[in-house]
Amino acid sequence: MLDSLQLLGQKGLDFFQRLGRGHMLLLQVLTGLPSLLPRFGLVIKQTYSVGVLSLVIIVVSGLFVGMVLGLQGYNTLVDFGAEESLGVVVALSLVRELGPVVTALLFAGRAGSALTAEIGLMKATEQLSAMEMMAVDPVRRVLAPRFLAGFISMPFLAAIFSAVGVLGGYFVGVGLLGVDDGAYWSQMQDKVDMYDDINNGIIKSLVFGVVVSWIAIFEGNDAIPTSEGVSRATTRTVVHSALAVLGLDFILTALMFGE
């Protein structure tokens, strides 16, 4: 009885310690951001590996998601004789929800896991300790540029995802199923609002960018420095990012679109 209580207490304390370490790390990274300005090359290098290398998966997924939305939306709308509204359906679902959320999930799988594994291995092979020995702050040299790169890349990736998805819906709806070309675009422009929809989508993607990058660098930095520990940390990054993104998406949606 007491043993199980102790276990519960230990787990609880562990959880709060991790939470505290996570926030301390975020604070350190944020205070380290200004020192990146004179060495922006570091950020550009990380943006390449985090953003540019994720482009292919984002573009391909965006295209297919848009095409599926086009097909499914058409099948439902045609029953009501409202297939002209296909553009609205595709654009609103992409811009408000699927763009930021699916991009964040893919980003966590493609870039977040790579960040965690890289930082975890640096820790396991004691590269981070070596840096500290040379009086180089690993938070500023290693973690901050990766965090900033993730934060910068996310909104661009989400925008590319949504734009490609709208084109994918266009190919299927207009090209394949014969929805009117003018109606697709004009109904979309009529119903999608720059401030309500697109700005809120961008805000969502910025929040997800912070969360996913934060989880990725924290798990990497907090990994047990063994090969097993790194592999566990990588798994945790993907799982926790996905949960955090989906949970936050609900809260953000309730705040933005709930009346």
Next chain:
Amino acid sequence: MTTRATEIWVGIFVAAGLAALFMLAMKVSNLASYSGDEGYEVSARFEDVSGLKVRSPVTMSGVRIGRVRQIVFDDQALQAVVVMEIEPHHNLLPKDTSASIYTAGLLGEKYVGLEAGGDEQNLVQGDEIKLTQDSLVLEKLIGQFVSKFMTEAGSGDR
């Protein structure tokens, strides 16, 4: 990978991201229809504006020529005042133009429809449209119909 190639790729990435944002703004959303230059405002008083919202379209002959800017309640006259912003190049509307609130389709959203009169003078900034017709509320209409039906049925008994 040399630094130069990395930087070029990041440049392409950022440019593609900005292009996508631009496309979302101009092609997907209604940003393009926000005219840059301010239009002129005219107001109209209605007894009932239920269903009309800020940014609802203002049309004439079915063509959108502006948007509803503001809907306020006048405490003195106990009426709703709808302020509409008309695009600046539509500046030849006659002074006795009338405004009505219509519904797009059976269940669609409400919009303000303007009908031109025959006055020589034109509406300008700050003018008020005098001739208005209220929004059609389905419940009221059914209520009227039912009460008329009831009185007719009642008189038929006698």
